[in-house]
Amino acid sequence: MEIRAKDWGWRHASRRAWALRNLSFTIKAGERVLLLGASGAGKSTLLAALAGVLGDANEGEEEGLLTIGGTHPRELKGHAALMMQDPDSQIVLTRVGDDVAFGCENMCIPPDEIWPRVDTALKSVGLDLPRDHHTNHLSGGEQQRLVLAGALAMGAELLVLDEPTANLDTVGLIQVRDAVAEVVADRNRTLIVVEHHCSTWASLVDRVIVLAPDGAIADGSPTQIFPKMSEELAAMGVWIPGEYMNSGSLPFNAHPVRTITSQNPTGTDTSSGSCEVSIQFDPEIPTQVHKPKDGHHIEGDVVKFRDERGLDGSDSGYRPVAISTHGLAIGYGSTPIRTGISIDIPRGLSSVITGTNGSGKTTLALTLAGLLPPLDGVVEVAETLAPNGRSSPHTWRSRELLTRIGTVFQSPDHQFVASTVFDEIAVGLKALSTKRSRARSSHSLRRPESVPDAQTIESTPTSIDATVNQLLDQLRLTHLAKANPFTLSGGEKRRLSVATVLACNPQVIILDEPTFGQDRLTWASMVEIVATLRDQGTTIISVTHDQAYIEALADHRIDMGEL
Amino acid sequence: MTTQLRSLSEEMCRTTILDCVNPVTRMGAAMILTFPLFITLDWVSALTVVALEIVIWLALCPRHMGSRLRTLGLRAIPFVVAAPLAGLSMALYGNPDGQIFFTWGLIVVSEQSLSYAAAVAARVIALGMACLVTLIGVDPTDMADGLAQVWHLPSHFVLGTLAAVRLVARLGDDWRTMQLARKARGLGDHGVLHRYATLAFALLVSAIRRGSTLATAMETRGFGRGRRTWARPSKVGVPDIICLGIAAGIVGFGLALALVTGHFRWIGDVL
Numbered sequence: 001m002e003i004r005a006k007d008w009g010w011r012h013a014s015r016r017a018w019a020l021r022n023l024s025f026t027i028k029a030g031e032r033v034l035l036l037g038a039s040g041a042g043k044s045t046l047l048a049a050l051a052g053v054l055g056d057a058n059e060g061e062e063e064g065l066l067t068i069g070g071t072h073p074r075e076l077k078g079h080a081a082l083m084m085q086d087p088d089s090q091i092v093l094t095r096v097g098d099d100v101a102f103g104c105e106n107m108c109i110p111p112d113e114i115w116p117r118v119d120t121a122l123k124s125v126g127l128d129l130p131r132d133h134h135t136n137h138l139s140g141g142e143q144q145r146l147v148l149a150g151a152l153a154m155g156a157e158l159l160v161l162d163e164p165t166a167n168l169d170t171v172g173l174i175q176v177r178d179a180v181a182e183v184v185a186d187r188n189r190t191l192i193v194v195e196h197h198c199s200t201w202a203s204l205v206d207r208v209i210v211l212a213p214d215g216a217i218a219d220g221s222p223t224q225i226f227p228k229m230s231e232e233l234a235a236m237g238v239w240i241p242g243e244y245m246n247s248g249s250l251p252f253n254a255h256p257v258r259t260i261t262s263q264n265p266t267g268t269d270t271s272s273g274s275c276e277v278s279i280q281f282d283p284e285i286p287t288q289v290h291k292p293k294d295g296h297h298i299e300g301d302v303v304k305f306r307d308e309r310g311l312d313g314s315d316s317g318y319r320p321v322a323i324s325t326h327g328l329a330i331g332y333g334s335t336p337i338r339t340g341i342s343i344d345i346p347r348g349l350s351s352v353i354t355g356t357n358g359s360g361k362t363t364l365a366l367t368l369a370g371l372l373p374p375l376d377g378v379v380e381v382a383e384t385l386a387p388n389g390r391s392s393p394h395t396w397r398s399r400e401l402l403t404r405i406g407t408v409f410q411s412p413d414h415q416f417v418a419s420t421v422f423d424e425i426a427v428g429l430k431a432l433s434t435k436r437s438r439a440r441s442s443h444s445l446r447r448p449e450s451v452p453d454a455q456t457i458e459s460t461p462t463s464i465d466a467t468v469n470q471l472l473d474q475l476r477l478t479h480l481a482k483a484n485p486f487t488l489s490g491g492e493k494r495r496l497s498v499a500t501v502l503a504c505n506p507q508v509i510i511l512d513e514p515t516f517g518q519d520r521l522t523w524a525s526m527v528e529i530v531a532t533l534r535d536q537g538t539t540i541i542s543v544t545h546d547q548a549y550i551e552a553l554a555d556h557r558i559d560m561g562e563l
Numbered sequence: 564m565t566t567q568l569r570s571l572s573e574e575m576c577r578t579t580i581l582d583c584v585n586p587v588t589r590m591g592a593a594m595i596l597t598f599p600l601f602i603t604l605d606w607v608s609a610l611t612v613v614a615l616e617i618v619i620w621l622a623l624c625p626r627h628m629g630s631r632l633r634t635l636g637l638r639a640i641p642f643v644v645a646a647p648l649a650g651l652s653m654a655l656y657g658n659p660d661g662q663i664f665f666t667w668g669l670i671v672v673s674e675q676s677l678s679y680a681a682a683v684a685a686r687v688i689a690l691g692m693a694c695l696v697t698l699i700g701v702d703p704t705d706m707a708d709g710l711a712q713v714w715h716l717p718s719h720f721v722l723g724t725l726a727a728v729r730l731v732a733r734l735g736d737d738w739r740t741m742q743l744a745r746k747a748r749g750l751g752d753h754g755v756l757h758r759y760a761t762l763a764f765a766l767l768v769s770a771i772r773r774g775s776t777l778a779t780a781m782e783t784r785g786f787g788r789g790r791r792t793w794a795r796p797s798k799v800g801v802p803d804i805i806c807l808g809i810a811a812g813i814v815g816f817g818l819a820l821a822l823v824t825g826h827f828r829w830i831g832d833v834l
Binding site: 108111432486 | 729730741746768777787
């Protein structure tokens with residue numbers, strides 16, 4: 001079936017501007033197309049239209065013509081398969097076989113034909129599972145392949161993929177890409193994919209269309225488009241496949257930057273006196289941070305680790321410890337998912353925690369962050385971090401965590417609590433000032449080695465405003481100060497979630513998949529922020545799958561598979 | 564984890580001959596078992612029904628009796644807690660008659676009010692138990708198939724609800740993560756009410772986001788076109804008739820026993 005757009009456009013009923021307009025193209029049956037464009041270019045709108053789920057005149061205004069085989073896509077609901085970003089929310093039923101059969105039932109396929117179709121579809125996407133396998137027990141990559149199987153069983157001839165691998169780890173990404181490659185191999189199905197990590201798909205597609213809100217701005221084969229437009233595409237946040245990049249390097253070079261900058265890009269500058277931000281840590285001075293225990297890899301007060309950057313010459317293999325665990329068992333509830341974890345997090349460096357889906361990376365990070373209780377064993381922080389000598393972060397009060405260990409969650413939505421961006425950043429500072437007003441004395445001396453607590457962080461209303469404004473400025477969110485956090489774009493939400501943590505200037509920052517599903521621009525700004533913090537002495541712990549991020553920022557690596 | 568434990572115990576409950584019975588029939592049996600509880604008010608009929616249904620349920624699978632009894636006990640905790648509370652108000656404020664034991668203001672504890680209290684408490688337990696023994700281990704998908712194909716409820720609503728049930732579990736995960744995030748944001752020391760106020764909005768946002776993705780996914784898979792076929796035919800047969808017969812037998816025996824022993828009391832006598 002040929003897809004034809006002629007001066008097509010769509011305006012959502014609640015918006016004044018057209019999401020997409022003046023779009024014309026013809027896609028032949030069996031063609032494989034990669035759609036690119038900056039965020040807000042109308043890619044998702046076009047995909048929804050092709051899948052027939054854009055809605056009718058009540059939901060928006062349509063102009064021009066969009067047809068699949070001569071018919072409006074709305075009349076063809078069920079003939080195009082749509083795969084979206086969030087795998088978990090696209091699955092309808094709890095058993096694998098039932099979920100694949102769901103579409104067939106809706107298309108009125110006779111029951112005795114359905115089950116053979118289900119088995120064939122599961123096989124062709126490489127899901128070798130019994131029909132009654134529970135869908136909640138699938139990994140993200142398996143879930144996306146299940147969605148694909150559902151579409152194949154229905155007999156969909158058009159596959160429309162909206163960033164299908166944005167939330168997947170490398171293994172899942174390859175599984176989904178290979179499954180798609182397999183089902184389009186015979187050229188009987190048309191493929192249209194939107195994905196800003198386009199190296200995944202570049203080898204599979206034979207055509208690239210670059211969209212802008214006022215129509216297609218480029219249309220051609222990958223070998224024509226990528227070299228010609230690499231600059232423009234990079235500026236849109238698209239990840240160009242390596243071979244087409246002029247420089248051939250990462251968009252941001254995060255390697256050796258050990259100088260402490262005078263202009264502090266993390267949020268505040270020390271001269272304003274509004275908030276202690278630069279807790280400057282000199283790596284050359286050995287600091288008594290960890291009491292020697294019987295743990296075998298602790299030598300004296302320092303931890304031995306491989307310095308992957310090799311910055312510090314001969315003695316670079318030794319570092320003070322910020323957090324260490326001994327025989328730690330982690331898990332939600334009472335049953336541990338991992339036991340016997342003994343690790344050390346070097347102070348003032350960037351550590352990454354890697355491992356496959358379900359290996360317990362996030363659970364470990366949340367336990368280090370003092371948010372989940374250790375089920376067995378201990379989590380111990382350096383003496384200078386511990387309030388009143390309480391070295392187990394799980395026993396700390398919520399407000400005691402703020403200036404010590406900050407956590408950026410994988411999904412920013414989960415951590416937003418306020419109704420404006422400004423208030424969102426101020427939440428932690430306000431919590432600290434409440435504590436200060438309750439504290440008996442507020443004139444304790446600030447010692448350089450101790451953690452600034454409520455007593456030492458200035459958080460009067462004016463200084464809160466100053467700190468927040470500075471963070472807004474530095475994270476390019478000033479124009480959104482009054483917006484509701486939930487209405488921001490993915491990249492803006494990510495920057496905001498980091499800003500909320502930076503406001504209280506914690507000594508340790510834990511980030512769970514900070515670059516997941518982000519375009520190239522947000523990726524670069526995240527790497528820049530983290531590198532700067534690290535260079536100022538903040539201890540960084542990142543849970544990540546992202547190879548480029550690991551290359552840029554891993555001073556120390558903890559692989560869940562090797563523990 | 565708890566989900567694993569739950570699925571394990573459900574596995575044990577599932578290997579009985581009750582599985583040959585259509586889930587909607589089991590729901591019908593629950594209705595039969597609970598019906599007399601609404602028209603009578605005595606403790607004998609209620610407790611007889613409870614005792615019989617537990618014995619029969621356990622006899623369905625003697626091999627796992629111990630673990631099945633434990634599962635039943637754990638699930639029954641809410642009713643066992645609620646029953647005395649429901650009975651208490653009857654004991655204190657029920658229509659007084661017979662010997663008066665205690666009076667204080669509006670409170671009159673009498674022979675009759677105490678017997679009402681026992682009857683009400685027994686009813687709460689009997690209602691809960693009837694639903695537990697008939698419905699433990701029912702698969703929601705099978706239930707939906709039955710509701711749509713046997714009872715002919717609109718498939719749109721049945722399948723929509725079924726899909727939503729799956730999402731609720733996901734929302735539980737969101738809720739848990741959001742609570743941890745509140746602690747990380749310095750809000751964990753606030754009172755429960757304050758914390759839940761911000762949590763509720765975030766949960767709503769997350770529910771809408773997941774719900775709209777799911778709705779779109781279902782739509783692209785042809786849901787809502789009207790007529791559809793069913794890959795899993797849901798049928799009723801002889802086992803279903805037997806199941807309903809047993810339920811009616813239990814109820815009949817309980818009522819007869821109450822009549823014979825003279826404890827039977829119709830609810831109209833009280834109102």
